[in-house]
Amino acid sequence: MASPANKKPIMVLYSGVDCIYSHGTRVVLFEKEVECEVRYTDNDDYLEDVAEYNPYGEVPTLVDRELIIYGSRVINEYLDDRLPHPPLMPVDPVNRARARLMIMRFNRDLYKAFTLIKKGSARSEKARKIIRDQLTAMSVFLEQQEYMLGEDFSLADAWIAPLLWRLPAIGVELPAQAKGTLDYADRVFARQSFQTSLTEPEKDIRGIEY
Template sequence: MTLYSDNHCPENHCVRWVVAEKGIYYDLQLADIQSTPPQLIKMNPYKEGITFVDREVVLYEAQIIFEYLDERFPHPPLMPVDPVSRANNRLCRYRIQRDLYNHVKVLERGSSKKAMATARRKMRENLTSLAPILAQKPFFMSDEFSLMDCYLVPLLWRLPAFGIELPRQAEPLLNYAHRLFNREAFQTCLTKIEREMRI
């Protein structure tokens, strides 16, 4: 298995974290997505994001790769067993994508100052609104570590790099983040550039 990833994209980080939690042996190829290597152009028609190759299987969207890995390597499970809980897990990840990752794209593109200020404000508001939820359970809306955590926490790692400082009422969110930052799998999947985001 080969994972083609860049070394700073939060969604790429999510996939690397899932792989680390599963203890999967794989070949990591760090690629500059801005100058796509020729072999990736044939495998990934969108020439962006992450690409995962497992024999004849080629996947290139983070959410699809998450679920493939969880089904292909079921231990430890990162998705609930029952259909309702699985659907809620997917729905929460969709909301994280809409409410947070869409603003990350604005910040990463280096848009206008006004657009970036708006993106930071909306991310701050959306993250702060999660704090009461994270005060109730050890993990994101769950008693068990899941793909929702894998999708949210890499964004929290990047808050200083995005220039986002959360208010005091977000303390439960920050406590949750620091606890998960200390997971062995999270630490082992960080690239050099990602480590430097928190120096």
């Protein structure tokens, strides 16, 4: 939700235009329908702001009044705590831990493989196989439920969706056995929050006007 031009925004998110980590945070923002100004770092002035606010000079970076937060997982959980409706994490500690473990595995396995491919690593083909095999394996339980944690959209879905969207850009095509995952991806892509989150470069990945 954009802030009125004559009103100073309460929250500002500094985001890359095609950054996979920023993309997930944008999905969370639009799920929450929070009043937040998204500033894209293809603008040099905003890039300088990030260098000032974030010691790592990375996006996403969130400024909420006097608080500055960086790291997509930290930002996403902060937004869910700060803006509890709709909730994007389970209430009970056991399932919250399971959700965090799932997100950690996405980051360590799938996002690590994605980064290797984007960097043109000699291990790119192995990385593609890791992504293809793991997403295909997920099909078994995704055929039985709407989203990663069950029937409700969660931070885990916001985390995996940007990777699924970028599969054509990294040369990963899922096999027919991954129908559950492919159908799941279509459900997530159809959500208003995901459609609104897409930047022009991200729309160009699939050449589809969502």
